[in-house]
Amino acid sequence: MSKIMTKRDVIEWLKATAAVLEENRRYLTDLDSPIGDADHGINMDRGFKKVMSQLPAVEDKDVGTILRTAGMALVSSVGGAGGPLYGTFFMDAGKAVAGKTELSDEDLVLLIESGLKGVVRIGKTNLGDKTMVDALHPAVEALRRAVADGVDTAEALRLMTEAASKGMVDTIPMLAKKGRASYVGERSIGHQDPGATSSYMILKTLMETLASGHRATG
Amino acid sequence: MKKLINKPEDVVKEELEGIALAYPDLVKVHFEPNFVYRADAPVKGKVAIVSGGGSGHEPMHGGFVGVGMLDAACPGAVFTSPTPDQMLEATKTVDGGAGVLHIVKNYSGDIMNFEMAADMAHGEGIRVLSILIDDDVAVKDSLYTQGRRGTGTTVLSEKICGAAAEKGYDLKRVAALCRKVNINGRCMGMALTSCTVPHVGRPTFELGEDEMEIGIGIHGEPGRLRMKLKSADEITEMLALSVIEDPAYSRTVREWDEAKGEWVDVVLQDPPFKEGDQVLAFVNSMGGTPAIELPIVYRKLHEICEKKGLKIVRNLIGPYITSLEMQGCSITLLKMDDEMIGLWDAPVKTPGLRWGT
Numbered sequence: 001m002s003k004i005m006t007k008r009d010v011i012e013w014l015k016a017t018a019a020v021l022e023e024n025r026r027y028l029t030d031l032d033s034p035i036g037d038a039d040h041g042i043n044m045d046r047g048f049k050k051v052m053s054q055l056p057a058v059e060d061k062d063v064g065t066i067l068r069t070a071g072m073a074l075v076s077s078v079g080g081a082g083g084p085l086y087g088t089f090f091m092d093a094g095k096a097v098a099g100k101t102e103l104s105d106e107d108l109v110l111l112i113e114s115g116l117k118g119v120v121r122i123g124k125t126n127l128g129d130k131t132m133v134d135a136l137h138p139a140v141e142a143l144r145r146a147v148a149d150g151v152d153t154a155e156a157l158r159l160m161t162e163a164a165s166k167g168m169v170d171t172i173p174m175l176a177k178k179g180r181a182s183y184v185g186e187r188s189i190g191h192q193d194p195g196a197t198s199s200y201m202i203l204k205t206l207m208e209t210l211a212s213g214h215r216a217t218g
Numbered sequence: 219m220k221k222l223i224n225k226p227e228d229v230v231k232e233e234l235e236g237i238a239l240a241y242p243d244l245v246k247v248h249f250e251p252n253f254v255y256r257a258d259a260p261v262k263g264k265v266a267i268v269s270g271g272g273s274g275h276e277p278m279h280g281g282f283v284g285v286g287m288l289d290a291a292c293p294g295a296v297f298t299s300p301t302p303d304q305m306l307e308a309t310k311t312v313d314g315g316a317g318v319l320h321i322v323k324n325y326s327g328d329i330m331n332f333e334m335a336a337d338m339a340h341g342e343g344i345r346v347l348s349i350l351i352d353d354d355v356a357v358k359d360s361l362y363t364q365g366r367r368g369t370g371t372t373v374l375s376e377k378i379c380g381a382a383a384e385k386g387y388d389l390k391r392v393a394a395l396c397r398k399v400n401i402n403g404r405c406m407g408m409a410l411t412s413c414t415v416p417h418v419g420r421p422t423f424e425l426g427e428d429e430m431e432i433g434i435g436i437h438g439e440p441g442r443l444r445m446k447l448k449s450a451d452e453i454t455e456m457l458a459l460s461v462i463e464d465p466a467y468s469r470t471v472r473e474w475d476e477a478k479g480e481w482v483d484v485v486l487q488d489p490p491f492k493e494g495d496q497v498l499a500f501v502n503s504m505g506g507t508p509a510i511e512l513p514i515v516y517r518k519l520h521e522i523c524e525k526k527g528l529k530i531v532r533n534l535i536g537p538y539i540t541s542l543e544m545q546g547c548s549i550t551l552l553k554m555d556d557e558m559i560g561l562w563d564a565p566v567k568t569p570g571l572r573w574g575t
Contacts, residue, residue, distance in 0.1 A: 026285055029418060037437040038422050046295075075334065076251075079272075084330035122330055162311040169468045179494045182363035183356075183435060185442055 004153045005210060007063045009056060010103075014070055018048035020205050021198065031194040034149040035181040040082060040194040047086065048076035062101050067111075069095030080194065081165040081179055085119050085132065092118030105147045105156065112160075112203075113140050123178065130174040130181060130188060132195035139164035139203050154162040161200075168192065168200040219421045221543075226416040230273045230293055237280060241569045244284040251301065253291040253308040254280040260314035261475045265383040265392045266290070267489055268308050269376060271320040272297040274415070277438055278373055278539045281570025287380035288568070289307060289318075296415050296433065296542070297437045298561060299327035305335030317345030317389035318384065323368025324352035325437075329472075335480070336474060349396040350471045351375055353403045353550070354438075356433030356442055356463045364467050367435045370500050370550030371403030373538045374562075377571065378475055381564035385438050398431060399552065401488045406433065407548030408453060411506060413438045413541050432456065436504075436548075450511065454518035457549045462526050465544050491553060493527030498534065500550035505540035507547055512536065515547055523551075532562055 021044045028041030036170070050073040058069045067090050075087030096114035097107050105159075116136045119125065125133045142163035146156035169192065176188035221373050230252070237254060239561040245254050253270070260266065269279045270292030279291035284503070288310035294300035305309035308316045318339070322332045329350070336346045339563035351368035379396045387395065412421035415438065424436035425431060430453070448456075467488040475482040492499070501516045503509070514536050522532050531554055552560070563572035 033418075033422055039295070039298050039417050042417055043295070043298055076301050076303045079294045079301050079331065080327035081299075081325075081330055083299075083301055084334055108510070122374075123326070177363065180437065181362060183367065183442075185363070187442075 002104065004105050005103040005108060006140055008068060009209055010063050010066050013206050013213060014035045014051055014055065015143055016205045016209050017202050018052050020201050021048050024201060024208045025038045026197055028194050030088050030127045031197055035176060035188045036044050036194060039080060040198065043082050047074045050077035062099050063103060064094045064098030064100060065162055084122050088118040088122045088128050089115035109147050110142045111133045112143060116140050125178055128176045130171045130173060130176040131178050132194065132199040133168040134171050135196035135199040138167040154211060155180055161204045164200040164203045168183060168196040171196045197199055219414050221416060223416055229416050230295060233535065235284060237569065244567065244569060251304040251307050253292045254283045255305050255308060255311050259289055259312040262314045263316055264314050265316045265387060265389050266312040266314055266318045267380055267383055268318055269311060270300045270305060271323055272299055272437065275539050276541045278479055279571030282568050284568030286564060286566035287376055287571065288383050291330060295467040299331050301327060302334035302338060304332050305332055306338045309335065309339045309346060313344050319389060319392050320346060320348040320378065322348055322350050323372055324350050324365055325367060326364055326480050345389060346474065347393040348474050349400065351400050353400060354406045354573055355404050355406050355460050356436065369407060369436055370405035370539055370548050371501055371552060372399060372554050374498060374500060375399040377566060378558055379389050380562035401486055403550060404461045404464055405548055405550040406457045407546065408432045408457060409434045409504060409544050409546035411545040412468045413544035435541060438541050438544065444500050450514045451518045454515045455522060458522045461549055461551050464490060466490050477565050491528060492510060496531045496551040496554045497523065498532040498554050499523065499530045499575045500534040502539055502543040503537035504546040505537055506543040506545035512547065519549060530557060
């Protein structure tokens with residue numbers, strides 16, 4: 001089984017995500033204003049800055065440790081619903097690949113799928129509730145299908161990102177049923193969910209990291 | 219944005235520094251993780267009460283730490299729930315051996331972070347029970363939403379449960395009392411203006427000069443309904459009737475079951491108000507509404523309660539659960555029994571609420 005992602009790639013992914021979230025701080029917060037409480041971009045930026053500060057200590061460790069450390073940093077710094085949800089995403093993703101220093105495409109499916117399951121468990125969220133799950137769930141499905149069909153990794157990740165993007169855009173007409181957005185009722189319709197948007201950004205960054213990065217072969 | 223601050227990112231830290239300097243006889247402040255706790259904590263043998271939530275609602279919660287109310291409060295960033303490490307450290311600091319009650323407002327972020335903290339505390343052998351406050355009648359159903367938000371009743375529950383803990387109630391009894399306060403309290407709020415989160419720098423929503431927003435929460439989140447501005451009497455009537463005429467409200471909440479050692483679903487039902495009920499009437503400023511306007515609201519509320527056969531036996535009027543500088547108010551009615559009245563009257567000595575000492 002060929003290895004498609006090294007722990008170096010995982011660190012690059014987290015670093016690139018921190019940069020993307022800093023860049024989109026205002027955009028995510030603007031998305032959060034009409035239906036939430038205008039803090040999503042600020043919280044995610046603060047959280048990934050904390051992740052950056054914790055990374056040097058675990059750079060030599062396995063992928064599982066790196067991801068769990070990132071998750072714990074998010075739990076202790078993001079606050080709101082985003083902290084436990086994204087924190088659990090990375091902690092559970094890390095647990096699924098504990099001890100590994102290189103990941104195959106099947107490991108990557110397991111990683112993201114475990115993260116998604118953690119989010120669903122903590123958030124008690126269903127598909128269609130207008131949350132980050134609406135981006136993550138179709139992305140996991142697309143990636144799993146592509147890997148099972150033996151599609152080349154770059155194409156599999158492109159399909160994953162495309163599904164996340166579609167899932168994100170599909171939240172626009174949805175009526176929010178979870179979180180603060182559910183309080184505005186019908187007025188949540190017509191707005192793109194900020195959590196689905198940040199989830200899409202994180203997955204898109206994963207695709208870009210692996211497309212540009214140095215790959216291990218095994 | 220015009221605010222009396224230094225840097226937006228320092229607002230909460232500098233506020234806590236000021237509180238520590240202003241009330242050293244009442245509270246201490248722990249930094250990183252941030253929490254305010256009773257100066258004499260832990261009080262041996264007393265149930266400790268910990269609450270928390272996003273900042274921006276001052277004096278809630280930090281201003282309610284002290285004798286007869288909270289043992290600790292965990293402030294998050296403005297309008298953002300605090301993180302589990304804050305609640306865990308606060309819980310460990312104030313546990314006097316009789317267990318700790320977490321009073322949690324019904325927001326998805328607050329619930330998730332408090333649950334994680336409670337699980338960690340359980341793992342360290344500390345007894346923690348958790349009661350949710352969800353009293354905001356602006357949210358009609360719990361099937362298609364997160365359910366009712368925790369608003370005005372939070373302040374009342376912290377006072378009443380704090381007095382009970384001071385009186386020697388055990389953990390289960392304080393939790394049962396808190397549940398009782400929650401199901402008997404109802405709140406509805408409105409805004410004349412939006413508020414500006416310091417690190418955002420512009421108003422969370424725009425309201426025209428002649429508009430108001432009905433059914434707002436406490437985070438500058440938009441409400442359910444926008445309408446033309448009305449008089450104080452008309453606004454008071456709208457809020458009061460939403461509260462008084464709210465039918466029985468049923469929902470499922472999660473509580474920690476000590477015997478089973480797991481979180482379980484509990485179905486709770488709020489009984490509607492009925493003629494002859496004794497109530498506490500709480501008229502709250504959202505932060506920007508001046509003190510001169512609140513008695514105008516109270517005056518009309520008193521008239522409506524009389525007409526509806528509700529007897530106001532206690533009241534609280536002032537800015538206690540705010541949304542930064544938002545103009546507007548909320549009305550909370552809490553059905554009281556003799557036990558609750560006695561606990562309400564009991565001494566309290568905190569930066570934000572003080573009597574009888």
